[in-house]
Amino acid sequence: MILILKPDVTEEQIxxxxxxxxxxxxxxxxSRGTHRTIVGVIGDExxxxxxxxxxxxxxxxxxxxxxxxxxxxxxxxxxxxxxxxGNVEIGDGKLGMIAGPCAVESAERMNHIAEQIRQAxxxxxxxxxxxxxTSPYSFQGLGEEGLKVLRDAGQAHDLPVVTxxxxxxxxxxxxxxxxxxxxxxxxxQNFVLLTEVGRSGKPVLLKRGMSATVEDWLMxxxxxxxxxxxxxxxxxxxxxxxxxxxxxxLDLAAVAVVKxxxxxxxxxxxxHATGRPDLIPDCAFAxxxxxxxxxxxxxxxxxxxxxxxGPQALLPxxxxxxVQRMRSLAELMxxxxxxx
Numbered sequence: 001m002i003l004i005l006k007p008d009v010t011e012e013q014i015x016x017x018x019x020x021x022x023x024x025x026x027x028x029x030x031s032r033g034t035h036r037t038i039v040g041v042i043g044d045e046x047x048x049x050x051x052x053x054x055x056x057x058x059x060x061x062x063x064x065x066x067x068x069x070x071x072x073x074x075x076x077x078x079x080x081x082x083x084x085x086g087n088v089e090i091g092d093g094k095l096g097m098i099a100g101p102c103a104v105e106s107a108e109r110m111n112h113i114a115e116q117i118r119q120a121x122x123x124x125x126x127x128x129x130x131x132x133x134t135s136p137y138s139f140q141g142l143g144e145e146g147l148k149v150l151r152d153a154g155q156a157h158d159l160p161v162v163t164x165x166x167x168x169x170x171x172x173x174x175x176x177x178x179x180x181x182x183x184x185x186x187x188x189q190n191f192v193l194l195t196e197v198g199r200s201g202k203p204v205l206l207k208r209g210m211s212a213t214v215e216d217w218l219m220x221x222x223x224x225x226x227x228x229x230x231x232x233x234x235x236x237x238x239x240x241x242x243x244x245x246x247x248x249x250l251d252l253a254a255v256a257v258v259k260x261x262x263x264x265x266x267x268x269x270x271x272h273a274t275g276r277p278d279l280i281p282d283c284a285f286a287x288x289x290x291x292x293x294x295x296x297x298x299x300x301x302x303x304x305x306x307x308x309x310g311p312q313a314l315l316p317x318x319x320x321x322x323v324q325r326m327r328s329l330a331e332l333m334x335x336x337x338x339x340x
Contacts, residue, residue, distance in 0.1 A: 003039040003053065004061040013058030014039075020056060067261070069218040071225040072232075077263040083231045085180045085203045086160030087339055088123045090233055091265030094338040095330055096294030098162055098205075098267070099319060100126040102309035103139060104146035107153070109301065113316070114153040117299055120320035121327070123339050124180070125150070125159040126296070130166045131308055132186055139307040147177035154179070162205055168196040175200045185209050185237055185272075188220050198227025205296075207235045207269070214254050218262055234258060234266040235296060236287070238273030247275025247312070250283050252290050259291040267294035275312045281322045285329055297322065 003017065014030065017039055021028035026043035053062045067073045082091040090096035099122040104110055114125050129146030131139060142149070147163065154161035160179035165171055166187060174181060180203040187193050188209035197204050204224050208217045221232050236255050238248025250273035258266045268287030270280045284295045300306045300313035314322070323337070330336055 001041045001065055002063040003041060003056075003059050004063065005037040005039065005058050006060040007036065009037060009058035017056055017058060024051065067215075067218075069215070069222040069262070072218045072221045072262045072264055074261060074263055079263065081230065081263045081265060083203050083233050083265055085124060085162070085231075088160055089338045090267070091293045093335045094293070095288065095326070095335055096124055096233070096265075096267060097122045097323060097326070097337055098124040098126050098294065098296040099299045101300045101306065101313065102298050103128045103131050103307050104142055104150050104163075105307050107149045110149050110153040111156060113299060113301055114157045114159060116301065116316035117319060118157040118159055120316060121323035121337060122159065122299075122319070123337065124162050125154045125157070126162045126182075126298075127153075128164050128308070129174075130164060130170065132164075132166050132184060144173060144177075147174060151177040165193070165197060168193045171196040171200055175202050178202065180205055180233075183207060183220075188212055188217065191220075191223055194220055194223035195227060198224035198229040201229055201231075203231035203233065204229065205233050205235055205267075207237050208239065208251075208254070210238070210240045210248065212239070214257050214261070217254075218258070221262070221264060232264050233293070234262075234264050235269055236266065236273070236292075237269035237296070246273065246279065248273050250274060250287075252286055255287060255292050256290045265293035266291075267296055268292045269296035271296065271298040271309075271312050271314075277312060277314055277318070280312075280314060281318075281325070284322055285325065288326065288329055288333065288335070295322075295326070 018028050026041050029040040031038050080092040082089050099117040104127040127150045129141050131141035150161050162180040163178045164182040164184050165174040181197050182205040185207045224232050238250050241249035270283035298313040299319045303310035303313045
């Protein structure tokens, strides 16, 4: 870490800064330039971050050398991570193809959709049992009964299952049925929940918050990683925008940025990002083209009857076309659809 001192810093203040660093058990190296004076600090940056360094008299600016998300960073882990969910690998050239309805509605429907997406080439089944909705009057999910339905459909068609957990008190329950726990956009900075899913040891799908920066997103991943759980997959699902032509703004640049900052796999969710079935295929291909490690797409056999997000779901045959074209793109880019 580097401390940049104020232009009018006094010798007494410089001595105090050096003494303060020594008290913290850190090595400080003073460098006097023509226009500025800096102090290079060597030691545990985590300890430094807990100290109010800008409150020290004479300090103008604090410049960290290591990112705050040290466990998620490429500095800590130069090789791309691979996260295994059941028998499916995500990352380092292996694509996770997550598909299914927004919400678990019934055993019959879930089983039918699972069968169709499996035939199409999906390798993970998704469905929400607990649905945090904007309106309290909207369908809130089937709860634990929905988890059982999802698990049974996944087992019947050899698909690991992914589902959202919305409350720290539900982590243990959801983890009994799911192969991967999803933390939704609204909960990306629910730090108590992040800590609990980290402790669960289950792979985690961490969606980016609607107003979150890339650093915010990676810091949320750091909470999970700090609990000894290395199995985190990031998901770009669109951020808030002033433009109403799509539901949200799919930030493909963020995917490319994350691949340069972190070793964690990152996938894209064009369903929530666009809210438009006609745009989902092209945005899915674009996501993989910029480096994404998989695609998260909502699929429903009868969108007009869906209890949640029907207008943004693809029909099973439309999804099959996406996967077929995705195989060609993956081959072109030296990637494969995992376990396909």
